[in-house]
Amino acid sequence: MGFSVLYEKFVLITTCLYYQNNTQGYRYFITAGTTIFYVTGGLWRNMIVIHSEVPIxxxxKTEASKILEDMASTxxxxPGVIDxxxxxxxxxxxxxxxIEQYEDWEAVEAHESSSHLEWFQKAIEPHMRAEPTLYQYEVTEKIEAEGP
Structure with a gap:
């Protein structure tokens, strides 16, 4: 089984603000279900979001959860991984x-060529009941909207 990818450029209306202080400084995440946009040091930055659905x-599920947890932690x-x-x-x-979030395509490419991704794909495959689906989004615009 391989990984199929759907790619889109999109603009998303968002309704919620999340704040985090970490080693890379202050980050403001504008979210709607998952993190989509971020602002660092008051400057708007584009972001790459990859959302995968992996049927287990x-x-x-318990064994697969351990593999998934190791992958996420690593x-x-x-570098360049927001979350x-x-x-x-x-x-x-x-x-x-x-839900993967990257600062730029270079970070995505580095992740895709990493040894731990290769390990993950081999380790998770026997646990998958069907082909996983991946959606890639390049966020290029921020739109502020009022909540419900």
Whole structure:
């Protein structure tokens, strides 16, 4: 099984603000379900977001969760990675969702050529009940909107 990729450029209306202080300074994340935009030092920056849906066999979910956790933990330490999170869908509990956020395409390329991604793809494959789907987004514009 391989990984299929859908790529889009998009603009997303957002409704919520999240703030984080970390080793790279202050970051402001504008979110709508997942983190989409970020501002560093008062300057708007584009961002790359990759959202993956990985269908897992129900009886292998615990074992797969450990593999996914190791991947996320290692990936968050990479230069240019803003965030890397794994969740399981409430409505489809055997579907892992991976939300990756990068500062630029160079960070994405570095991640895609990393040894831990190669390890992850080999380790997770026996746990997948179907082909995973990946969606790549390049966020190029920020639109502020009022919430409900």
């Amino acid at each position: 066999y129900d009886d292998l 990936s968050r330490k990479e 890397y999170r794994i969740t399981f869908d409430i409505e489809a509990p055997a579907t892992a969702r991976i």
